Amino acid sequence: MSKETEFYNYITTLPETTLSQVRGKPHEVLKLIDEYPQNFMNIGPHKGTQIVTRIKEKAPKTMIELGGYLGYSAVLFANEIADDPDAKYYSFELNPEFAKIATYVIDLAGLSDKVEIIVGRASYTLPAFRQRLFSENKHYTGLDFIFIDHWKDLYVPDLRVLESLNLIAPGTLIVADNIITPGAPEYVVYVNFSPDEKKLYNETTKNPEGKEFIGRWNILYDTKTIEVATANHKDAIEVTKCVDYFSG
Numbered sequence: 001m002s003k004e005t006e007f008y009n010y011i012t013t014l015p016e017t018t019l020s021q022v023r024g025k026p027h028e029v030l031k032l033i034d035e036y037p038q039n040f041m042n043i044g045p046h047k048g049t050q051i052v053t054r055i056k057e058k059a060p061k062t063m064i065e066l067g068g069y070l071g072y073s074a075v076l077f078a079n080e081i082a083d084d085p086d087a088k089y090y091s092f093e094l095n096p097e098f099a100k101i102a103t104y105v106i107d108l109a110g111l112s113d114k115v116e117i118i119v120g121r122a123s124y125t126l127p128a129f130r131q132r133l134f135s136e137n138k139h140y141t142g143l144d145f146i147f148i149d150h151w152k153d154l155y156v157p158d159l160r161v162l163e164s165l166n167l168i169a170p171g172t173l174i175v176a177d178n179i180i181t182p183g184a185p186e187y188v189v190y191v192n193f194s195p196d197e198k199k200l201y202n203e204t205t206k207n208p209e210g211k212e213f214i215g216r217w218n219i220l221y222d223t224k225t226i227e228v229a230t231a232n233h234k235d236a237i238e239v240t241k242c243v244d245y246f247s248g
């Protein structure tokens with residue numbers, strides 16, 4: 001049995017006295033995950049705090065994450081927008097088993113109205129999601145906040161998907177995890193490209209997530225790698241703001 005399924009069995013069979021103490025309390029639910037005697041690949045409290053600070057500053061209305069896993073980051077981050085009736089958090093998760101566990105965790109935290117889990121490969125589900133956003137809001141101009149935390153080899157391909165779908169626009173803030181451990185060097189290079197370098201890269205590098213998702217060379221980013229010491233290793237997040245379109 002996978003450690004994730006074991007965790008699901010554990011959390012769903014906790015005595016009602018314990019559940020009633022954590023129900024509707026996002027930080028208490030996160031504590032159950034932090035204190036569980038297995039390590040999971042979630043953002044954790046150290047890097048999580050850095051990202052929470054940026055969510056507080058930005059107060060995003062529409063926030064997505066690529067890679068939902070067991071719902072830890074969704075609970076931590078969606079809690080920050082819980083009081084805004086217009087704000088919504090969308091969690092893209094490939095694995096239906098993980099999505100089932102996250103659904104339980106998010107519900108226990110009392111955030112199921114705030115968070116929607118979209119199951120499937122992000123590059124397959126993002127186009128329909130984009131259609132929905134654009135049809136629901138005619139003045140829609142891009143996502144406010146994007147948290148990238150799925151498989152490292154998909155960071156650049158899926159950023160190109162997001163760019164191609166016009167989900168990134170001036171004002172969009174993108175935070176990517178695991179920049180040092182296990183590392184996402186190609187991603188850091190991509191967000192630091194000049195418009196000319198990016199144009200060349202996008203025209204000459206096929207996107208494995210779909211050749212139609214070439215990316216947008218004229219999106220200008222301002223980006224910074226921020227090191228964060230976690231409990232057992234050094235890591236960094238990449239904080240990238242779309243500042244403008246390059247006009248030549």
Ligand code: SAM
Nearest residue numbers: 042043067069072073093094121122149150151
């Ligand atoms: N953000 C989570 C947290 O902090 O609690 C941790 C995410 S975990 C590092 C990575 C997750 O990305 C896994 O659950 C995996 O199934 C998911 N994933 C991998 N490739 C994906 C894809 N193409 N689309 C959506 N999710 C994907």
